[in-house]
Amino acid sequence: MVDGILDGAGRAAHGPIPVHSPWFAEGTERPHDPAKARKILDEAGWKPGEDGIRTKDGRRASFTLWYFSGDKLRQDHALAYASDAKKIGIEVKVQAGTRETVRARLGKDAMLMGNGFPADPDFDLYGLLHSSLAGDGWNNMSRYTSDEVDEALDEGRRSNDPKTRGKAYDRVQRALVKNPGYTFLTHIDHVYVMDDDWDGVTTQLEPHDHGLGTGPWWNVEDWTPKK
Numbered sequence: 001m002v003d004g005i006l007d008g009a010g011r012a013a014h015g016p017i018p019v020h021s022p023w024f025a026e027g028t029e030r031p032h033d034p035a036k037a038r039k040i041l042d043e044a045g046w047k048p049g050e051d052g053i054r055t056k057d058g059r060r061a062s063f064t065l066w067y068f069s070g071d072k073l074r075q076d077h078a079l080a081y082a083s084d085a086k087k088i089g090i091e092v093k094v095q096a097g098t099r100e101t102v103r104a105r106l107g108k109d110a111m112l113m114g115n116g117f118p119a120d121p122d123f124d125l126y127g128l129l130h131s132s133l134a135g136d137g138w139n140n141m142s143r144y145t146s147d148e149v150d151e152a153l154d155e156g157r158r159s160n161d162p163k164t165r166g167k168a169y170d171r172v173q174r175a176l177v178k179n180p181g182y183t184f185l186t187h188i189d190h191v192y193v194m195d196d197d198w199d200g201v202t203t204q205l206e207p208h209d210h211g212l213g214t215g216p217w218w219n220v221e222d223w224t225p226k227k
Contacts, residue, residue: 066109200222
């Protein structure tokens with residue numbers, strides 16, 4: 001996906017925090033391993049049918065995955081995800097819809113979402129994972145529930161100490177390895193073309209908010225024309 005969809009401008013996602021973030025928990029990387037996935041499904045009793053799609057107890061390994069209409073990037077990710085899933089025996093039916101249409105289906109189907117607000121890990125992780133927000137609109141759409149994760153998220157939100165918060169968000173990421181709740185695909189790099197005639201231009205980590213709060217604009221008041 002990084003090479004074919006993003007043309008190299010991104011990284012594989014092993015969780016909600018990018019690998020180049022200072023908050024990333026080392027050792028939580030997960031390889032793309034279709035052979036292991038097939039073995040897990042086999043051992044769980046999901047056996048391939050005549051068309052290659054797995055079934056168990058009369059239930060077909062199939063679900064619908066929505067993305068927002070007109071979003072080519074999400075469409076490409078959804079189609080690639082469906083293609084990979086089919087190779088291990090899972091049918092993913094990709095469907096486009098407006099925000100209103102998709103929101104009405106959140107309790108029944110899956111959605112390909114984009115997220116990332118780099119100012120603080122609490123902004124992403126709390127809304128994504130805390131059980132108190134399960135099924136609350138665009139928050140915690142997977143209805144993820146974990147006492148361990150809730151406790152760590154609360155600790156990270158209450159503390160001002162970077163070490164305490166780092167340990168809390170490390171716990172969250174390691175819990176997600178054991179019980180993901182989501183399939184994480186890519187973290188996207190933003191690419192800018194800028195005039196060389198300015199001093200003071202730097203960028204910040206910017207997974208999702210597309211230049212509104214970070215990117216190159218975060219310190220625009222410090223830009224000065226080169227002499």
